[in-house]
Amino acid sequence: xxxxxxxxxxxxxxxxxxxxxLHFASLSDGTFIDNPRYSRKAEKTLEKRQQALSRKxxxxxRREKARRFxxxxxxxxxxxxxxxxxxxxxxxxxxxxxxxxxxxxxxPVVKRPKPEQDENGNSLPNGASPKAGLNKSIQDAGxxxxxxxxxxxxxxxxxxxxxxxxxxxxxxxxxxxxxxxxKELDERTHICIHCGVVLDRDTNAARNILV
Numbered sequence: 001x002x003x004x005x006x007x008x009x010x011x012x013x014x015x016x017x018x019x020x021x022l023h024f025a026s027l028s029d030g031t032f033i034d035n036p037r038y039s040r041k042a043e044k045t046l047e048k049r050q051q052a053l054s055r056k057x058x059x060x061x062r063r064e065k066a067r068r069f070x071x072x073x074x075x076x077x078x079x080x081x082x083x084x085x086x087x088x089x090x091x092x093x094x095x096x097x098x099x100x101x102x103x104x105x106x107x108p109v110v111k112r113p114k115p116e117q118d119e120n121g122n123s124l125p126n127g128a129s130p131k132a133g134l135n136k137s138i139q140d141a142g143x144x145x146x147x148x149x150x151x152x153x154x155x156x157x158x159x160x161x162x163x164x165x166x167x168x169x170x171x172x173x174x175x176x177x178x179x180x181x182x183k184e185l186d187e188r189t190h191i192c193i194h195c196g197v198v199l200d201r202d203t204n205a206a207r208n209i210l211v
Contacts, residue, residue, distance in 0.1 A: 014098040016210025018169070018202045019143040022188065025088070026202030028210040033088055038080045046073045081142050089149040093157050100210050101147050102166035164209055173197060174207035 016028035024035035049069045056063035092099055151161045171179050176195040183190070183201065190197075190204040199207075 013096045014100065014210060015092070015096045016100045016206040016208070017092075018102065018206040018209055019104075019146070020202050023202060024143075025146075026200065026206045028203070028206040030200075030203055032202075036080070036084055038077045038084075042073060042077050046070070046077075049073055082145075085142055085146045085149050089146060089153050092150055093153040093159050096159065098160040098162065099150060099154060100162045100164060101150075102169060102205075102209050103163035104143075104166055166209070169205045169208040170201060172208050174199070174204045174211065177211075 018026045020026060021035065023032040025033040027033070049066065053063065053066040053070055056066050147161075147163075153159075154161045168179065170183055170190075171181070173180055173190070173192040173195060175197040176192060178192070178194045180190070180193055188201050190199045190201045192198075
């Protein structure tokens with residue numbers, strides 16, 4: 001008979017978590033959870049198997065075999081990601097009494113940008129290519145699934161999960177709570193123009209999430 005898992009108690013421990021791309025998660029205590037990027041690592045294998053599938057004759061046994069190989073690769077990626085998320089969620093729920101996330105809906109973020117045209121009907125750059133890479137990274141990370149897992153495990157363990165408005169969490173300084181200029185995505189360091197504090201951008205955001 002399986003024994004019920006007993007969570008260790010750390011009363012009054014709280015943590016803010018910023019889910020990102022460079023790191024899977026940045027915690028308000030300054031620690032990080034690295035992003036395993038399972039889809040990225042399996043790209044070459046998946047590409048070869050998809051190419052092999054496309055060359056097979058429709059309805060043939062060889063095509064069916066190739067299809068199973070592609071499905072197996074997708075299944076392995078999904079299982080790896082799910083296992084990683086379960087383990088990380090368990091560790092957080094073990095450690096913290098209250099876990100705070102930003103309340104973000106990923107669907108609008110990963111939506112494909114609309115095609116744009118000039119007055120003559122010619123296509124204009126719409127950022128589709130860079131956004132495609134960003135979308136793949138967001139989906140590969142599995143942030144939405146992770147929040148659901150943490151919420152479920154927290155409820156079972158008597159922990160609290162809170163979601164807060166993410167408005168300007170990257171612009172506000174977590175040290176002096178004053179707003180700083182907008183940061184581009186490639187700017188990874190928060191440098192406050194008011195109090196001079198220097199922090200990792202995502203750590204600063206995680207601390208604002210906790211506050």
